[in-house]
Amino acid sequence: MPRAALLQMTTGIDPAANAATIVAAVAEASQGGAAMLFTPEMSGLLDRRRDRAKEAIRAEADDIVLAAVRESAARHGIWIHVGSLAILREDGKWANRAFVIDDAGAIRARYDKIHMFDVDLTTGESWRESSAYAAGDTVVTVDTPLGRLGLAICYDIRFPALFEALGRAQCDIIAIPAAFTVPTGRAHWHLLQRARAVEASAYVLSASQVGRHEDGRETYGHSLAIDPWGEVLLDMGGQARGLGYAAIDLARIAEVRAQLPSLANRRAIAT
Template identity: 45%
Template structure:
């Protein structure tokens, strides 16, 4: 497949509500706006479809992926406007009764290109600030995903995956030129780590990083950091949506810069497995 050298991508920043219907209504005008600005793809944040900390209420809304109203609504919007949509992520039913935190990539005809289930779950205890156990409600995915598209490989990941660089090295080594990291970062971790980690993943792999984010005070009581980013393969921030939602920013990616960055600093090719010796 011949790879296009540019990708005009719209980054959507949201403050998602508790139900799929509310959030689909929020996303619908963003799709139209993105297409009107000439975007070929719209990328959304983690839990774009539903941010609901009430497990009982969420359990009544989460269904199998094939029946999910947000995913199906995005498929209809993609087909109507002729634009690709990366759904960020959506909770869908897992076999063990928990949920998968699932990204869905949809093409401009409304067809699903690929899906990715979040591998690394956010089980953390930041003293005096954040206690969160994502694994109580969510089951982990078991496979990394690179989607083959007209723009070459797109590597999929979600939020807490960001802290595991081996995943991104693997995605880039298997052909990803753009790394998607949709997120719903907490404010304390965002202020401390967001920008530096996003830039690090871009620099380490010589890839573009696209990280649409949740931002603001949500109906379920949580607050998220915002600052959706586009970062180039040299680590330069091309766009920062700062705080507030909903917002949209369109960025044109020159994908030839990936090969250039990797040729200048061929870290992926130079990497070695090093045995550890205790002494």
């Protein structure tokens, strides 16, 4: 039964330091018998000061974190889902982009976050992701050693149409890496993660940022692995950093879909 490793980390403002954390996790995950490692949203840089962040955001070909992860994947023979990196697009805009890298270091899939986190919370926190990042527009799936993987990022979790599309694609696993705020995490994190697993009759793997970051923000943590019935297999809590592991049982997916065939019973609804 293949094993997934989830990295819970506190990304800072120095990409080189963040790359070192991920590379160390790649080696540890490989030694721990994982077929694939999952990292959080914005694994390479987390900096709310955009004037400072722009000095570190590079095109794919020049991104030091992406290069280090690809080299490490090949060296240790393990697949990696990079939850996302801040990437400079050819048009000069930024993308919040996930990558799936195979065990030879090749990029197998890219996904640009579709839904931008533009909110004003009652705590006084205000976020305008769309003021710096361009939204993606494409649903992405890719075959991996763990099965067919569907890609989402953080705030995407609140938009059921994306997960309906991933369900139609018969994904075995959906990755939802995140840098969830503490207030929204306490209210909705576990609820939404479990609902998405049940809707798609698929595993959900959500590697998360945790704790107090160099730029002053605080993230919720609680990296999760959830099975197709909505059972929580792994919850890394709101303080720990490091790796957690979960076994992916493809027979469990078939069992749940036979018992409760909601994907097969789904009907189009006229609006």
